[in-house]
Amino acid sequence: MTKPPVDNKEALAIAQAWITQADAALYQTNQSLHANPELAYQEHKAHNNLCNFLEDQGYSVTRKAYGLDTSFEASSGSGGREVVICAEYDALPAIGHACGHNLIATSSMAAFLGASKALSKLQVPGRVRILGTPAEEGGGGKISLIRAGAFSGASASIMSHPVTPDSLSTDTEVSGSAALNLVASIKFRVEFRGRSAHAAGEPWNGLNALDAAVAAYNNVSLLRQQIRPEERVHAVFEDGGTVPNVILDYTRMNWYIRSPTIEQGEELRNRVAACIEAGASATGCSVGYIRAEDYKNVVGNRTICETYSRVMAMVGRKVLAEQEKPLVASTDMGNVSHELPSMHGAFTIPACPGAALHSKKFAAAAGERAGHEAAIDCGTGMALLAINILSDDRLAEEMQQDFINKRE
Numbered sequence: 001m002t003k004p005p006v007d008n009k010e011a012l013a014i015a016q017a018w019i020t021q022a023d024a025a026l027y028q029t030n031q032s033l034h035a036n037p038e039l040a041y042q043e044h045k046a047h048n049n050l051c052n053f054l055e056d057q058g059y060s061v062t063r064k065a066y067g068l069d070t071s072f073e074a075s076s077g078s079g080g081r082e083v084v085i086c087a088e089y090d091a092l093p094a095i096g097h098a099c100g101h102n103l104i105a106t107s108s109m110a111a112f113l114g115a116s117k118a119l120s121k122l123q124v125p126g127r128v129r130i131l132g133t134p135a136e137e138g139g140g141g142k143i144s145l146i147r148a149g150a151f152s153g154a155s156a157s158i159m160s161h162p163v164t165p166d167s168l169s170t171d172t173e174v175s176g177s178a179a180l181n182l183v184a185s186i187k188f189r190v191e192f193r194g195r196s197a198h199a200a201g202e203p204w205n206g207l208n209a210l211d212a213a214v215a216a217y218n219n220v221s222l223l224r225q226q227i228r229p230e231e232r233v234h235a236v237f238e239d240g241g242t243v244p245n246v247i248l249d250y251t252r253m254n255w256y257i258r259s260p261t262i263e264q265g266e267e268l269r270n271r272v273a274a275c276i277e278a279g280a281s282a283t284g285c286s287v288g289y290i291r292a293e294d295y296k297n298v299v300g301n302r303t304i305c306e307t308y309s310r311v312m313a314m315v316g317r318k319v320l321a322e323q324e325k326p327l328v329a330s331t332d333m334g335n336v337s338h339e340l341p342s343m344h345g346a347f348t349i350p351a352c353p354g355a356a357l358h359s360k361k362f363a364a365a366a367g368e369r370a371g372h373e374a375a376i377d378c379g380t381g382m383a384l385l386a387i388n389i390l391s392d393d394r395l396a397e398e399m400q401q402d403f404i405n406k407r408e
Helices: 008-021 023-035 044-056 101-122 141-147 209-226 262-283 302-315 333-337 360-365 369-391 393-407
Strands: 072-078 082-087 126-132 156-163 174-177 184-193 232-239 250-259 286-291 318-320 342-348
Touching: 008 023, 008 101, 008 302, 008 369, 023 044, 023 101, 023 369, 044 072, 044 101, 044 126, 072 101, 082 101, 082 369, 101 126, 101 156, 101 369, 126 369, 141 333, 156 302, 156 333, 156 369, 174 369, 184 209, 184 262, 209 232, 209 250, 209 262, 250 262, 262 286, 302 318, 302 342, 302 369, 302 393, 333 342, 342 369, 369 393
Parallel strands: 082 126, 082 156, 156 342, 174 318
Antiparallel strands: 072 126, 174 342, 184 250, 184 286, 232 250
């Protein structure tokens, strides 16, 4: 028998009350994360901080979950469907929480707490789970968690990311988006191997691996004239020698390719590889690849996004159901969205002009009280979203059908 959905006003009141009660502890946790930024798979302080918060709130926590030292999970509820709320908390080298992952963790913790309490109070069948997902910044933590079965059996997965006010819409009243549909990212390193020689005494005996790398870089620079405007190719020289009077026998480059879909990205990768291999061929060097985890494009679920936009209006925030402005960035949440119905939303935080993501100015904004308050409102809305997914059978059916339609 199809059960009626819960009363959203009642569920919201319960969630807000419990989140408000825990706000001081949430803010302390948020500030601790911000003050102690840690890189991918090294988030040991963050792991313990977040686990301690959950245990202080009365939850049983699995630390070092799924074989990852800095992952964790806690669950609440029984029966019914399950919603996984992802929490990120890794930072960037040198610029700390310049992507605001301290606020992602804060909003996700608030969402889990609010949804958990509402589920219990309203006696709604269903389960909500907070999943600590380390290493989003290049480490592919969620990909490892997918392989380990962390999302198996779940009905949906949700999270939201802080952004600058001008990145979503020209409408100044917009404070978020349900559909932050980011692009695919293919990452790999390239190693060129040649033969060393004295650059002045006998250059004819050398095979210059630096020339191979420079040629590859220039070849791709020419290729950029013929790629689509929504595609991107970036590269840096990671190992390019130390002294000029030695012909290098080894160089290494790091490459990122971004494209609207993973399939389109693979087509571009093949064209980039031809440019790289031409550089190797021209210089007589060999070339090898070190592949990293591919980040798939985010596939926003229409039903989830529309529901989130609707419930956020109840929280007092205007949130777009669809993405207005393209944002050419990537996340391993994209891989999750290919496995089950998902939402990778966005919420704006007050920031000074020029405070773009991955900048010191945005890192500063992510530590302000106003950013915390935006994260709490976002978490409140995600709590209500989770309750809707768990309690509304018709919504859940539409959500699943949207997911199937997007895959076909």
